[in-house]
Amino acid sequence: MVVFALFISFVVIFCTPLIWWYLTLAKYSSLEKIPGPTPLPIIGNSNVIGTTTVDLLHSFMNLQNKYGSLIKVWLGPRLHLMITKPEIVEFFLNSNTHLSKSNGYDLFKPWLGDGLLVSTGSKWRNRRKMITPTFHFKILEKFLETSFNKQINILLDVLLKEVSQTEKSIEIHSIINLCSLDIICETAFGTELNAQAKCNPKYVEAVTGFLEIFTLRFFSAWLRNPLIFRFSDKYKKYVEYLEILHDFTKKIIKKRKEEFKLLQDNPKMSEEGIKRRAALLDMLLEASDNGKYLSDEDIREEVDTFMFEGHDTTTTSICFVLYAIAQNPDVQKKVHEELVSVLGSDYKKEITFSEIQELKYLDVVIKEAHRLYPPVPLIERSLEEDCTIDGLTIPKNTNISIFLYGMNYNKDVYPDPHTFDPDRFLPEKQGDRHNFAYVPFSAGPRNCIGQKFALLELKTTIAKMLRCFEISPDLTIPPQVGMCSVLKSRNGIHVFLKPRN
Numbered sequence: 102m103v104v105f106a107l108f109i110s111f112v113v114i115f116c117t118p119l120i121w122w123y124l125t126l127a128k129y130s131s132l133e134k135i136p137g138p139t140p141l142p143i144i145g146n147s148n149v150i151g152t153t154t155v156d157l158l159h160s161f162m163n164l165q166n167k168y169g170s171l172i173k174v175w176l177g178p179r180l181h182l183m184i185t186k187p188e189i190v191e192f193f194l195n196s197n198t199h200l201s202k203s204n205g206y207d208l209f210k211p212w213l214g215d216g217l218l219v220s221t222g223s224k225w226r227n228r229r230k231m232i233t234p235t236f237h238f239k240i241l242e243k244f245l246e247t248s249f250n251k252q253i254n255i256l257l258d259v260l261l262k263e264v265s266q267t268e269k270s271i272e273i274h275s276i277i278n279l280c281s282l283d284i285i286c287e288t289a290f291g292t293e294l295n296a297q298a299k300c301n302p303k304y305v306e307a308v309t310g311f312l313e314i315f316t317l318r319f320f321s322a323w324l325r326n327p328l329i330f331r332f333s334d335k336y337k338k339y340v341e342y343l344e345i346l347h348d349f350t351k352k353i354i355k356k357r358k359e360e361f362k363l364l365q366d367n368p369k370m371s372e373e374g375i376k377r378r379a380a381l382l383d384m385l386l387e388a389s390d391n392g393k394y395l396s397d398e399d400i401r402e403e404v405d406t407f408m409f410e411g412h413d414t415t416t417t418s419i420c421f422v423l424y425a426i427a428q429n430p431d432v433q434k435k436v437h438e439e440l441v442s443v444l445g446s447d448y449k450k451e452i453t454f455s456e457i458q459e460l461k462y463l464d465v466v467i468k469e470a471h472r473l474y475p476p477v478p479l480i481e482r483s484l485e486e487d488c489t490i491d492g493l494t495i496p497k498n499t500n501i502s503i504f505l506y507g508m509n510y511n512k513d514v515y516p517d518p519h520t521f522d523p524d525r526f527l528p529e530k531q532g533d534r535h536n537f538a539y540v541p542f543s544a545g546p547r548n549c550i551g552q553k554f555a556l557l558e559l560k561t562t563i564a565k566m567l568r569c570f571e572i573s574p575d576l577t578i579p580p581q582v583g584m585c586s587v588l589k590s591r592n593g594i595h596v597f598l599k600p601r602n
């Protein structure tokens with residue numbers, strides 16, 4: 102009897118996942134014609150995509166080179182259609198139906214809750230409508246005057262000091278990260294963090310640590326399972342990171358809430374040192390009306406979302422743009438000439454909004470650097486209903502992976518794709534390039550809400566950095582570029598900075 106019970110348990114434990122696997126395969130039989138590596142039962146293609154952030158990026162590129170611009174990839178038992186064909190990318194990004202993120206984004210939820218990046222349906226629509234005005238260009242102009250210039254001048258002082266103390270190259274990612282964090286805290290949340298002065302990287306370390314674990318779980322066959330993850334060696338660290346991340350934003354909200362109340366009771370307080378408006382957080386506090394319309398948790402999830410999106414992507418972007426410029430001295434010379442002609446050579450001088458609009462060459466240089474190093478390499482959607490592409494019916498709930506990084510290396514669109522050539526983005530050179538062949542900030546209704554903010558911060562930082570320093574790469578420590586939610590170099594970005602005068 103015992104032997105029979107054991108036999109039945111064995112059959113159930115081993116056969117149920119297999120039956121489930123073959124039923125899943127059958128569900129996608131309509132997609133037979135789409136190429137891709139042959140999946141193994143349950144683990145899918147996990148055997149070919151690697152486990153480090155660097156492996157992941159390389160293996161996705163290899164799959165694209167081998168199978169083309171519409172591919173089936175099985176991340177464990179989950180099918181993802183990996184797309185790099187601009188026409189199909191346009192279909193999904195422009196859609197007002199397929200607006201939900203894939204279930205992989207649920208892994209963000211313990212940190213970002215149902216904030217704008219992750220939410221869907223009417224919650225997303227209402228929040229998007231509510232938050233969009235806080236990124237109006239008039240507000241951005243104020244940010245430039247009151248924060249960007251000041252914080253980037255502090256960054257230059259920090260770098261000048263570093264340079265004076267060493268002959269070696271400098272790892273800039275960790276330094277620029279603190280500047281980006283100071284900027285987002287000051288502008289969106291009205292909080293002077295002084296991360297650059299205090300150099301307290303606990304929050305920054307927690308962001309990096311959380312994202313590494315996030316990425317591993319996203320692509321893993323088994324770590325997505327909460328029970329298996331709970332008993333993995335990563336779990337303890339994960340809980341620690343989450344605690345640091347939430348503590349950090351809760352303190353910021355608490356402080357601003359007190360100031361906001363003081364300001365409401367006594368408007369003159371602003372003259373005594375309290376910042377008058379924190380665009381995003383004050384709007385949320387106002388809209389909340391003491392918890393009537395937005396709970397503390399609602400506010401917390403948006404603050405976490407914007408804290409993360411507002412500093413991590415911009416840091417990556419600034420570092421890779423600087424690195425691309427450092428590798429190309431001719432381009433650097435041309436950028437510098439434009440900067441001096443538009444802004445003069447005093448790098449501490451305030452840069453104005455209209456001056457930034459005049460930096461036309463810098464603009465194409467940034468576009469080309471974002472092509473080679475798109476800060477967000479992959480975005481995902483989940484199909485809300487069945488749909489037909491290229492004559493094939495794709496079932497509801499299929500995961501759609503838009504591989505922005507891969508699109509940018511398509512040699513039919515960008516001849517000699519590994520060469521850095523900003524002229525590709527001159528208006529007269531764009532020819533008949535498809536509008537959706539290049540979308541580093543995504544496009545359509547769920548595009549990046551912070552795009553203008555990011556570009557303003559990026560241009561101001563690059564403009565100040567390149568007037569202060571001549572920059573060259575440390576060829577002995579090339580970046581190990583990987584996909585960690587945002588594009589990141591596993592060993593940082595190492596450059597030599599030579600003060601110009």
Ligand code: HEM
Pocket residue numbers: 217218219229406407410411412414415418475476477479480481541542543546547548549550551552554555556
């Ligand atoms: C160079 C810097 C940046 C790049 C390349 C970038 C890129 C992107 C991309 C590709 C998406 C779409 C993500 C997806 O569909 O999964 C996105 C969404 C988003 N970005 Fe950015 N981003 C940047 C900076 C920023 C900044 C500075 C902020 C905030 C101040 C921000 C806030 C957001 C938010 C909240 C979303 C979600 C929008 C929604 O779903 O409605 N981003 N970003």
